[in-house]
Amino acid sequence: MAETTINREAAWSLLTEFTQSESLRKHALAVEACMRAYSRKLGGDEETWAITGLVHDFDYERWPSEQEHPFMGSRILEERGWPNDIRRAILSHAPYTGVTRESFMEKALFACDELAGFITATALVKPGKSLAEVEAPSVRKKMKDKAFARSVNRADIIQGAEELGIELEEHIAFCIAAMRTIAPQLGLDGSAAVHAGDSEPQQDSKP
Numbered sequence: 001m002a003e004t005t006i007n008r009e010a011a012w013s014l015l016t017e018f019t020q021s022e023s024l025r026k027h028a029l030a031v032e033a034c035m036r037a038y039s040r041k042l043g044g045d046e047e048t049w050a051i052t053g054l055v056h057d058f059d060y061e062r063w064p065s066e067q068e069h070p071f072m073g074s075r076i077l078e079e080r081g082w083p084n085d086i087r088r089a090i091l092s093h094a095p096y097t098g099v100t101r102e103s104f105m106e107k108a109l110f111a112c113d114e115l116a117g118f119i120t121a122t123a124l125v126k127p128g129k130s131l132a133e134v135e136a137p138s139v140r141k142k143m144k145d146k147a148f149a150r151s152v153n154r155a156d157i158i159q160g161a162e163e164l165g166i167e168l169e170e171h172i173a174f175c176i177a178a179m180r181t182i183a184p185q186l187g188l189d190g191s192a193a194v195h196a197g198d199s200e201p202q203q204d205s206k207p
Contacts, residue, residue, distance in 0.1 A: 008047065035105075048085070
C-alpha cells in the first residue's frame with residue numbers, strides 16, 4: 001500500500017469523495033473550526049485536531065446506521081493508512097462504539113460534534129440566519145425546547161463540556177466564536193437570509 005499523506009487537502013478530498021450532502025459538508029467544516037480552536041486552547045496539534053474534525057463523519061451519508069457508522073469510516077481510514085489516533089478519536093465520538101474517550105482530542109471531538117449542529121440550527125432560525133446573531137444564552141434557551149432540532153442530543157452536549165472540564169455556557173460561546181471565523185463557508189454570514197423560507201431548518205439526523 002502506498003504511503004498516505006495526511007493533511008487538510010487529503011481530508012477534504014476524503015470527505016467530498018464520500019459525502020455529497022451540502023449540510024453534512026458544512027457540519028464537517030463547523031466541527032473542524034471548533035477543533036482547530038480547541039487545539040490552540042488545550043495545546044494539541046492543530047492540523048491533527050482540525051483534520052479529525054473534518055473527517056469524523058465522512059462515512060455517515062453512505063452508512064448512517066449505528067451498526068456501520070463510524071465503523072466503516074474507521075475501516076476505510078485504516079485501509080488507506082491513516083494514523084491510529086485519528087481513527088480512535090472518530091470511533092470514540094459515537095457513544096455506542098464502546099471506545100472510551102481518553103485524550104483531549106477525543107473529548108473535544110465529542111464535545112464539539114452535537115454542539116456545532118445545534119449552533120447551526122439556532123443560527124438558521126435567526127432573522128438574518130447569521131452566527132453574528134447567536135449568543136450562548138440563546139443557545140442554552142433553545143436546548144430546553146425539545147421540539148427544536150430534535151435530532152441533536154442535548155445530553156451529549158452537556159456531557160461533552162463536562163468531560164472537557166469547561167462550563168457549558170463557556171463551551172458554547174467558544175464554539176460560536178470558532179464557527180464565526182468561517183461563517184461564509186457555513187452559509188451563516190447572513191447571505192442565507194436572502195433565500196429563507198418560512199419553515200424551521202431540518203438538520204441531518206446523525207448520532
